[in-house]
Amino acid sequence: MPPTIALDVIRYRPEQDAEPAFQTYEVPFRDDWVVLDALNYIKDRLDGSLSFRWSCRMGVCGSCGMMVNGKPKLTCAAFLSDYLPGPVRVEPLNYFPIMRDLIVDITDFMRKLTKVKPWIIRDQVWPLEEGEYRQTPEQLDTYKQFSQCINCMLCYAACPIVGLEPEFVGPAAIALAQRYNLDSRDEAAGERLKILSDHAGIWGCTFVGECTQVCPKHVDPAGAIQQFKLTAALDALKSFLVPWGTR
Amino acid sequence: MDTFSCDVLIVGGGGAGLRAAIAVAETYPSVSVTVISKVYPMRSHTVSAEGGAAAVIKSGDSLDAHAYDTISGSDWLCDQDAVEAFVREAPAEMLQLEHWGCPWSREPDGHVAVRPFGGMKVERTWFAADKTGFHMLHTLFQTSLKYEGIRRHDECFVTKLLMDDGRCQGVVAIELATGKIQAITAKAVVLCTGGCGKIFPFTTNANIKNGDGMALAYRAGAPLKDMEFVQYHPTGLPFTGILITEAARSEGGWLLNKDGYRYLQDYDLGTPEPTPVLRSMELGPRDRLSQAFVKEQEKERTMKGPYGDYVHLDVRHLGERKIDGKIPFVRELCLKYAGLDPVKDMIPVRPVVHYMMGGIHTDIHGATAMPGLYAAGEAACVSINGANRLGSNSLTELLVFGARAGKAAAVFASERGEPSPSVLAQAHDEQRRLEEQFLFKTSGKERIATVRQAMQETVEQSAGIYRDASALQQAEAKLQRLQERFRDVNLEDHSYTFNTELTAALELSYMLDLAQVIVGSALQRRESRGSHQRTDHPERNDGRFLAHSMAHRGEDGLPQIEYLPVTITRWPPGERVYGR
Amino acid sequence: MSPMSNLAHHHTAYHPRWYRRRMSVWWWLKDRAYMKFVVRELTSVFVAYFAVLFLWQIRAVTQGPDAYAQFMGRLKTPLFLTANIVAFLFVLYHTITWFNLTPTAMVVRVRGKRVPDTIVAGSNYVAWLIVSVIVAWIFTRGI
Numbered sequence: 003m004p005p006t007i008a009l010d011v012i013r014y015r016p017e018q019d020a021e022p023a024f025q026t027y028e029v030p031f032r033d034d035w036v037v038l039d040a041l042n043y044i045k046d047r048l049d050g051s052l053s054f055r056w057s058c059r060m061g062v063c064g065s066c067g068m069m070v071n072g073k074p075k076l077t078c079a080a081f082l083s084d085y086l087p088g089p090v091r092v093e094p095l096n097y098f099p100i101m102r103d104l105i106v107d108i109t110d111f112m113r114k115l116t117k118v119k120p121w122i123i124r125d126q127v128w129p130l131e132e133g134e135y136r137q138t139p140e141q142l143d144t145y146k147q148f149s150q151c152i153n154c155m156l157c158y159a160a161c162p163i164v165g166l167e168p169e170f171v172g173p174a175a176i177a178l179a180q181r182y183n184l185d186s187r188d189e190a191a192g193e194r195l196k197i198l199s200d201h202a203g204i205w206g207c208t209f210v211g212e213c214t215q216v217c218p219k220h221v222d223p224a225g226a227i228q229q230f231k232l233t234a235a236l237d238a239l240k241s242f243l244v245p246w247g248t249r
Numbered sequence: 250m251d252t253f254s255c256d257v258l259i260v261g262g263g264g265a266g267l268r269a270a271i272a273v274a275e276t277y278p279s280v281s282v283t284v285i286s287k288v289y290p291m292r293s294h295t296v297s298a299e300g301g302a303a304a305v306i307k308s309g310d311s312l313d314a315h316a317y318d319t320i321s322g323s324d325w326l327c328d329q330d331a332v333e334a335f336v337r338e339a340p341a342e343m344l345q346l347e348h349w350g351c352p353w354s355r356e357p358d359g360h361v362a363v364r365p366f367g368g369m370k371v372e373r374t375w376f377a378a379d380k381t382g383f384h385m386l387h388t389l390f391q392t393s394l395k396y397e398g399i400r401r402h403d404e405c406f407v408t409k410l411l412m413d414d415g416r417c418q419g420v421v422a423i424e425l426a427t428g429k430i431q432a433i434t435a436k437a438v439v440l441c442t443g444g445c446g447k448i449f450p451f452t453t454n455a456n457i458k459n460g461d462g463m464a465l466a467y468r469a470g471a472p473l474k475d476m477e478f479v480q481y482h483p484t485g486l487p488f489t490g491i492l493i494t495e496a497a498r499s500e501g502g503w504l505l506n507k508d509g510y511r512y513l514q515d516y517d518l519g520t521p522e523p524t525p526v527l528r529s530m531e532l533g534p535r536d537r538l539s540q541a542f543v544k545e546q547e548k549e550r551t552m553k554g555p556y557g558d559y560v561h562l563d564v565r566h567l568g569e570r571k572i573d574g575k576i577p578f579v580r581e582l583c584l585k586y587a588g589l590d591p592v593k594d595m596i597p598v599r600p601v602v603h604y605m606m607g608g609i610h611t612d613i614h615g616a617t618a619m620p621g622l623y624a625a626g627e628a629a630c631v632s633i634n635g636a637n638r639l640g641s642n643s644l645t646e647l648l649v650f651g652a653r654a655g656k657a658a659a660v661f662a663s664e665r666g667e668p669s670p671s672v673l674a675q676a677h678d679e680q681r682r683l684e685e686q687f688l689f690k691t692s693g694k695e696r697i698a699t700v701r702q703a704m705q706e707t708v709e710q711s712a713g714i715y716r717d718a719s720a721l722q723q724a725e726a727k728l729q730r731l732q733e734r735f736r737d738v739n740l741e742d743h744s745y746t747f748n749t750e751l752t753a754a755l756e757l758s759y760m761l762d763l764a765q766v767i768v769g770s771a772l773q774r775r776e777s778r779g780s781h782q783r784t785d786h787p788e789r790n791d792g793r794f795l796a797h798s799m800a801h802r803g804e805d806g807l808p809q810i811e812y813l814p815v816t817i818t819r820w821p822p823g824e825r826v827y828g829r
Numbered sequence: 830m831s832p833m834s835n836l837a838h839h840h841t842a843y844h845p846r847w848y849r850r851r852m853s854v855w856w857w858l859k860d861r862a863y864m865k866f867v868v869r870e871l872t873s874v875f876v877a878y879f880a881v882l883f884l885w886q887i888r889a890v891t892q893g894p895d896a897y898a899q900f901m902g903r904l905k906t907p908l909f910l911t912a913n914i915v916a917f918l919f920v921l922y923h924t925i926t927w928f929n930l931t932p933t934a935m936v937v938r939v940r941g942k943r944v945p946d947t948i949v950a951g952s953n954y955v956a957w958l959i960v961s962v963i964v965a966w967i968f969t970r971g972i
Contacts, residue, residue: 015848017747034488046698050750051742055288058457059493060582062383063292072860079585099847101426102747107847110401112289120391122350134347140941142352145474149352149384153291162863165852178391209867209930228934244292429843745842 007031007082008089009040011052014100020047024101026089037077037090038066041104053123054104061218064074064154068094068104074156095159110154114171116155118179120196141186146168148226150219157213157223169202173213173223176204183233195234204230250676251431255400257655258419258435260462260802262290264382264647265626266441267389269655270341272332274396277659283384285402285422287457287752289388294455295647297575298382299494299578300366301374303646304339304671307363310371312336319642320737320820322368322534323606323635324474324779325762325795328816331631335642335649344374344647348779352387364529364575365499366641368534369825370527374641379578380493385644387396405431406752407461409679411672412621417469417622418668421521421679425752428745430683436662437621439654440466444605444627448760448767450705452602453485453492456501462628464759466609467766471617472799474630474813475769476763477636478780479604480638483538486587486599487556493579495592495640498531500575502564504538504549505595506807516541519828526653527829536637537827539600543714556595561595561725568592600714604643605717606780607770610799610813621661625654632797635815636779641805662799687751697750700734707731708764712771717785721772728765732806735761758823762802769808770798791822856920857932875916883914 006028027048029040038056045052056066059078066077071091082090086216100104128135140142157173158164179198183191198204208229214224257273259266262284273282284290303313315336320327347353347361354362354376360546366374377384393399402427411419411434419434445460446452467473482492484505501524506512511521511530518537519529526532542560545551564572565577569592572580582593606676608630615623615631626647633646711724735758742750776790777783796812803809840846855865865885887898930948931953 014848015744017744017840045750046696049741050697050739051744053742053749055292057288057292057457058294058297059456059489060297061298061585062380063288063455065288065292093940094543097850097852099849101845102744103408105747108289108425115391116608118393119395121395122348122392128348130341130344130348134344138356138359138941139355141359142355143941143943144938150380152296152383153289157896162852162856165856182350184350187348189348193357199271201956204272208862208866208870210932211933212862212866214861214933218336220368222933225936226934228930228937230880232934340876427843746845 003033004087006032006089006245007040007085009037009044009093010089011041011104012093015051015102028183031082033083035082037068037070037075037080037082037092040082040090041077041092050219053102058067062152064152067095067154067156069096069159074159076154076156076218079218095155097165098155104226105154110168111153111155111158111172111175114175115178116215118171118175118194119190120178120182121183122185122188124187125189135187137186145181145184146176148184148221151177151181151221152219153160154218156216156218160212160216162210163206163208167206168205168210171198171203174221174225176207176230177221177223177226180230182190182228191233194235195230198230199234204234207231250673250680252673253283253431253432254434256280256436257282257435257439257658259284259439259441259655260286260420260628261293261441261628262286262288262390262401263293263441263443263626264295264386264389265438265628265651265654266293267386268449268648268651269391269439269441269625269658270392270399271389271396272652272655273659274398275665276656278398280659280662281400281425282398282659283400283402283433283435285403285405285420287406288424289403289460290393290401291387291567293646294457294458295382295385295386295644296383297453297455297492298644299379299492299515300499300650301364301376301381302343302385303366303369303373303639303641304343304645305336305793306343306361306374306375307371310373310670313494314371315339315373317820318369318528318641319633320635320824321825322637322639323633324637324789325791325820325822326478326635326778326797326815327632328613329818329820330816332633333363333818334613335633335646338649339645341710342537342652342723343471343645346385346648347387349392352384354378354797358503362431363526364496365527365532366639367499367532367538368639369497369530369641372527374499376718377498378621379496379576382644387388388700393433400582401673401724402433402704404464407465407674408683408755410465411668411675412469412619413669415470416620418672421676423683423751425747428748429530430680432531432673433670436668437603437623437658439615439623439625439653439658440609440628440814441624441626441654442628444608445760445763446602446605447756448705448708449479449602450702450709450763452492453482453490459755459756459757459760460605460628460763462624464762466617466619466622466624466807467618467762467802469622470802471619471622472612472801473766474607474797474799475632475770476605476766476800477605477712477798478634478636479767480535480604480606480780481539481805482535482603483542483597483600484562484598485603486582487554487559487597487599489586490601491582491586492580492601494576494604494627495535495563497564497576498578499525500571501567502531502562504531505561506545507552508550508784510550512545512550513538513541516544517828521790525604526828533827534637535603535640539714539821540782541798542600546796552597556600556621559599563595563599564591565593565595569634582660587686604638605637606632606636611654613653614657623654623658625650629654630797636781647826662723687754688743688748690740693737695734695738697753698736700731700738700781702759703729704728704757704761704764708767712767715782715784717783718772721768723773724768725765728761728768728778731760732765754819762806766800770800770810774798794824869923869926872919875919876923879917879920924957928957
């Protein structure tokens with residue numbers, strides 16, 4: 003076990019730097035340390051000016067996503083021991099504008115998320131006295147996987163379409179749209195289909211599939227998008243064959 | 250200086266804050282509401298809650314039963330009128346969340362399923378596998394997006410409450426992205442900023458839990474209530490402090506000492522049965538379980554690890570199917586962070602700081618002692634948690650009292666005129682303070698992390714699971730010195746853009762104030778009750794201390810403790826009985 | 830010095846100056862997964878090639894036996910043999926990758942339970958085998 007490990011970390015301070023550049027730090031190597039622990043060691047002991055987001059350190063708040071050796075990772079779950087002998091390259095998430103050091107701007111995602119209407123929409127809202135909407139475990143199971151998204155943005159950083167086509171709604175937002183489409187309590191799948199049936203929506207996706215590969219919560223956004231496409235295609239076919247019979 | 254104004258300003262975008270915002274938007278659409286949060290709302294710590302949320306829904310249960318479990322769990326320190334309101338409104342709040350799309354786990358017939366939980370006599374804990382907080386937070390956040398009336402200022406850090414004539418009229422905040430210092434005026438402010446577990450070195454709490462709102466209110470003159478009551482959760486993973494949910498025990502997990510013995514039977518918590526028994530053994534309350542750990546440690550029956558002593562949580566006998574069905578996150582966390590598989594291995598666990606029973610003193614409408622200032626969630630103390638909170642009551646509390654505080658603030662705001670222009674002068678003073686003391690200061694010598702670590706060690710050594718007067722007195726003196734050292738803190742970062750060193754310094758200053766309150770309140774309470782155990786005063790003393798401690802900030806910056814009697818309605822103080 | 834550096838002086842307090850990275854045209858060379866994706870996309874060219882070849886064959890058939898013989902003769906030249914072998918390999922890659930992706934796009938449920946991915950993907954291969962056997966049977970019977 004080596005005594006130390008090097009981290010090559012992207013620095014970008016808009017007041018003084020023209021563009022991002024790497025800075026190298028040497029930190030103690032500990033078997034149970036993750037990349038985030040190393041970054042905190044740097045911040046606490048070596049360089050208080052290094053900026054990054056983090057919070058829960060248990061892989062559920064979605065704050066600490068970064069590129070580690072070129073791959074999008076939650077740094078709280080990326081063990082240093084998997085990157086021996088180093089150096090470990092730590093960069094801000096791909097395809098997002100860099101605000102400062104390892105911090106990227108995700109306001110665009112917040113806009114896209116709102117656009118897909120990720121909330122329950124139905125014609126008849128039951129009064130609370132009627133109790134819960136019934137939903138069997140099987141019905142829950144159809145959308146459960148897509149409800150696990152923690153908005154960590156790793157899938158955006160893995161998707162070249164996000165980089166090439168800035169208006170592309172992107173994997174997580176479409177997966178969340180599909181999460182509500184598949185929820186037996188929701189009735190707005192048609193509405194969301196209209197919003198997403200264009201090249202900024204589902205048809206922007208060329209099925210690279212990396213979003214699913216990097217998802218730390220096994221959400222499978224690629225699957226969500228392809229399933230969405232299949233529904234859209236069948237809908238289009240139906241309205242072509244029986245134009246009077248569709249919604 | 251940029252100024253914004255709104256009717257109701259909610260500080261904090263976690264469960265309580267979002268519920269309050271939706272309550273305002275739904276109930277009083279003409280009242281404008283803004284949520285300001287130092288992180289994006291879905292990053293809030295509500296996301297980490299695992300086990301579930303309690304509300305009476307099944308036949309065979311009753312509101313009184315839920316109330317009694319809560320009151321006895323609290324060691325009779327909660328206010329019973331608050332508990333009665335809480336248990337009464339809990340079911341509708343939980344159903345409301347179901348209607349908004351929360352993926353609650355279900356019975357085969359489609360009804361919501363419930364599971365048993367520690368200290369509860371009946372199964373009444375609603376759950377979404379073991380990611381209940383995560384699903385609740387995302388449901389609330391996604392639902393909040395539907396209301397165009399809810400305005401958000403994400404990633405803005407509040408540094409001060411604007412007070413005029415004793416009334417709260419807004420806040421000063423730093424917009425992290427640009428470093429802009431802003432004044433946001435409001436007719437009413439609701440603090441939903443969560444707890445302050447980060448005052449302790451070993452905690453389940455996220456990095457953002459620094460008691461910002463508690464300190465803001467305290468500095469503005471509002472009293473903090475029952476701050477000596479700190480919940481240690483009995484089962485945290487050593488080193489990371491990652492929580493292994495109580496659901497692991499409620500589904501049938503066992504706590505074993507180094508001899509493989511279910512040691513809780515030695516501490517008046519019942520007799521071991523192969524399957525879980527409500528209010529017994531592993532399903533006892535958290536304070537008693539954490540205290541039992543320390544007793545085992547003293548008998549040298551715990552195991553030694555690189556990150557302190559531990560015992561085993563054994564869920565292997567539940568089998569892979571049940572583990573994956575009911576507590577999949579436990580397995581995921583163990584595999585990813587502890588390198589073990591609970592299907593095959595025992596989980597090393599030790600008590601870990603989890604929750605602050607205390608907080609900003611509010612009435613049952615969420616109103617604090619200062620007009621225009623409201624609080625809800627872990628930041629507040631209503632109190633329904635008293636000396637020990639029962640697992641699965643806090644998620645429900647977010648909803649019930651988040652909604653109540655939001656509505657009360659909206660009513661207050663609609664009856665008041667515009668904030669006084671004089672508060673803007675305060676905002677300019679605050680900007681100058683931030684620049685002089687932190688941003689432009691180049692002279693300091695202390696590192697933030699060094700002072701923070703010293704504070705954490707001081708508080709743990711004095712205000713841990715067991716306390717005594719001499720340790721607490723020493724801690725008081727140490728914290729006073731740490732306050733002085735903090736004044737000499739050095740910032741290497743003088744950037745306006747996302748200056749996380751500046752926010753870390755401000756968070757540390759909040760925590761130092763609160764550490765003094767915790768230690769001061771603990772020193773004054775010369776009895777043992779719930780999570781507050783004094784080795785020099787081992788008995789509960791209802792004659793003197795059946796009362797809330799109220800900490801006011803004195804002229805010298807030190808807490809002054811007074812007492813406020815507990816409200817008793819129908820349940821006179823009695824013995825806490827578990828397992829018999 | 831990069832042409833961007835003079836912008837450093839343009840930072841004004843309280844105003845953001847986000848850094849936007851530009852995507853290189855060679856982005857797909859930087860990651861094995863991206864490269865595999867681009868190769869998969871490129872295989873469609875070879876699928877198109879076979880389609881064109883097939884149209885050409887039909888044209889030859891309609892032009893009579895001589896034209897058809899000439900067409901068949903061309904196919905036996907080393908140039909076409911090599912091209913066809915290469916194209917065949919790419920089309921094979923195309924088929925296999927898309928077969929393996931079907932479970933992602935199609936969720937099949939039987940009595941509420943999701944059918945395992947291997948079965949969904951596997952059924953493609955089974956169907957492929959059956960069709961191939963039928964084609965082979967027609968073909969060999971014809972001779």
